[in-house]
């Protein structure tokens with residue numbers, strides 16, 4: 001079966017900001033994250049992304065800018081010999097009542113349907129409680145990294161069974177070496 005790993009974006013792949021990531025210039029990879037995605041990809045993993053982007057609804061940046069950030073991500077990973085799979089984002093605001101904004105699992109379902117794999121047990125790596133709750137809602141494996149908002153999230157009431165790693169590089173090492 002396909003080896004699928006789903007990642008949150010801000011705070012897992014790139015630095016996050018309470019002021020949102022509003023431009024390609026503000027989209028800065030966390031240390032080791034690009035290499036981790038490339039190594040996973042080269043080890044046969046399909047790496048997809050599920051990211052809340054309420055900054056679109058808030059008017060902080062547009063879809064073209066968001067797409068440019070993801071093009072940058074794909075270029076950087078390709079330079080390391082890897083590739084990025086499906087990127088799904090929720091452009092809505094907290095009050096829009098959509099089905100895709102985490103902690104709802106809508107984006108995870110879209111990714112699973114795209115790759116025709118069940119979500120049960122699939123690792124979803126995030127830095128926010130909503131990421132972990134989205135995973136739990138569809139019986140995926142919640143995985144917390146301590147980057148981004150992760151250390152603050154770790155102090156909260158985490159879903160039972162949440163795995164905790166320092167960063168994405170540590171998650172990649174675990175998956176590749178075990």
Ligand SMILES: O=P(O)(O)OC[C@@H](O)[C@H]1O[C@@H](OP(=O)(O)O)[C@@H](O)[C@@H](O)[C@@H]1O
Nearest residue numbers: 008009010017018020021051052053054
């Ligand atoms: O971590 P992912 O899902 O990739 O993206 C998170 C971002 O969309 C932004 O989400 C916002 O939350 P609100 O959407 O305003 O509740 C804030 O937490 C920002 O700091 C953060 O940059």
Ligand SMILES: [Mg+2]
Nearest residue numbers: 008010011127
């Ligand atoms: Mg995040």
Ligand SMILES: [Zn+2]
Nearest residue numbers: 090092098100
């Ligand atoms: Zn949405």
